[in-house]
Amino acid sequence: MEESQIKGSVQETSSSGTSSSFSRREAAIITAARSISERDVVFVGQGLPVITALFAKRDHAPNCVVMHEYGVVDTDPPVAVELAHPLFAEKAIYLCDMIDALASLIYHIDVAFLGAAQIDRYGNVNTTTIGDYFNPTYRISGSGGANDIGSLAPDLVLVMDNQKASKFPEAVDYCTTPGYFGGSRKKRAELNLPGSGPNAVVTDLGVYRFEKKSGEMYLESLQSGVTLDEVRENTGWKIKVAKNLGVQPEPTEEEVQRLRALDPRKVYLR
């Protein structure tokens, strides 16, 4: 299976120089956004994916198409708002229903982005409950469209900030959206899941990819200023590391300012 390219890993730092101060969350968003190209059709889930795609549109991909599951297609709100906010609908080219968005249009997109409360060693995602499902420590949001997007999208990137071992466990507490199960890409085909499964994970600590056969996650590159030890401390299993471990270019001053201008209400940049 072809792995999609996270283009940030080969992108030059822009001429405006590097930023002296940016939060780790901002680094995760900016790094994830760099993988979006001009004219890509991008399906976004709740949370960080929203600001990731909107930032790409403001930054380097003004004509990328941003859509979400409630039936809002090709939208361009001037500021970042929650997924269900009416501003998304106001600025859209097309409004449709969930079946159209999640069961038909999704096969024609370039890439989908999903957030997660937990991502495990094989890219399985949990957004439902932490702890025992029948007596949970925390109830989170449930699937929403995540299971559908993760099962059906032709390319998938997972985004998470504040990576720590409990959010990056060996196995998720509840598998809302399957990645590669217990370590088999083949199982997706056996279950007739049309989607590619996750091709990359972007966190505030690094960028990760999945091995060809097993679908096991490995560290491809570090976020700027992050050490390998930090990644190991904040991962719930002994993570494999790419032979040529890269470092993501630091967010530039310009990128950081542009990102902050997009979220004046601090919906995502809390």
Add this chain to the structure above:
Amino acid sequence: MYSFMSKLRTLPEAVREFVHNGAELGFAGSGGRLSIAFAYEVIKQGRKNLSFVSAGTGAPCLDLLVGARAVKKAEISFTMVSCLNIKRAVEKKTVDSRGKRSTYRLQIEDYSNLAMSLRFFAGATKIPFIPIRSLRGSDIEKIRTFMGKGKMATMTSPFSDKTRIAVLPPSEPDVGVMHSQYADEEGNVLALGPAGSDGWLLRAAKKRVVTVEKIVSKEFVKEHKVHTFMPGFMVDAVCEVPYGAHPYGLVDCYDLDASFQKDYSEKSKSQEGFDEWAREWIFRVNERSEYLKKVGEDNLGRITNQRFSTGNIFVGN
């Protein structure tokens, strides 16, 4: 005043007529089409042992009904982190102020947004089951609560030997509820904004109640038929309820009321807090006009000025 064809009801009338104890309620809510006012009235009339279905967007209504301990079971795909009543009714650490664990629990059967949408589609079109390409291999498929084997199954396509596919049962709630912008008194409903799965949810329901910002003329509906959501013969009751989605925002009419929502979230951190909130905003409010007066003219004016438009047919309240 009711003509033969009129579907007009007051909100209390509609709840009395269509919502019985033990009923299964389906709440729409895409683009802010949440009938919060209907949920208030269900709570006020003291309905109990309800079931709840929704494809994602109805969560704020579920949170209210759970706060009032009116719902036992929910087949849903999404709740928001701000739905603290739901969290409290599900999580294990839940205790009251005396350190006692509440005996009220909400049982959830988890689906995905597409799964609930397709279940409504099957209900609306009287298909006994419906295939879906997602869900396979997930814990949504494996872990079941009150629906057991009835939650979903797999089958082989009759047109190819190899394709094993998940199938879902239809969902046909007793009452489907939506708040919308406009309708005429025959129940021809205009709805602006993203569709979500509201159309299929309402069509799947055995009875359909639509609360609207304003009752308009049939001519007005005809003029704006590109936005017609459903013809009147499908609708059982229409209630005129200005700001019926408040404190949520309704496309074309008003923005959400952030300070009201914040106060609600703050109060619903505990059952006692929610009970106090409900006394103030539901039980001690005799009429809808009183509620709006309590929210305040300034507040309502502000959210109206901040409205977002998808159809540009705002006619005011």
